Amino acid sequence: MGNVTEDITVNKNITIDGQSKYTISGYTILEKGKLENVTLKAREDKVRILLIGSEKKNTILMKYVTIVYSVDKRKYETSMLPGNE
Numbered sequence: 001m002g003n004v005t006e007d008i009t010v011n012k013n014i015t016i017d018g019q020s021k022y023t024i025s026g027y028t029i030l031e032k033g034k035l036e037n038v039t040l041k042a043r044e045d046k047v048r049i050l051l052i053g054s055e056k057k058n059t060i061l062m063k064y065v066t067i068v069y070s071v072d073k074r075k076y077e078t079s080m081l082p083g084n085e
Helices: none
Strands: 008-010 015-017 028-030 033-041 048-052 060-068 077-080
Touching: 028 033, 048 060
Parallel strands: 008 028, 015 033, 028 048, 033 060, 048 077
Antiparallel strands: none
């Protein structure tokens, strides 16, 4: 894995392990699976950082995930959909 700058959707039962050194700076949609040891970083040209969930019942795990955004600009969004464990 390397740094990811595009938007990503995780909708399979997989693990994305950033090994505590990689960053995802696109909009991350986590519908199913696992994120661990990764930093999610807000981009200046995007409002959304993270969406967790889907309309189906899924298992989602986030372990050692850091979300970084500007404290000066309060325009960023993270959200969660119901139906997950």
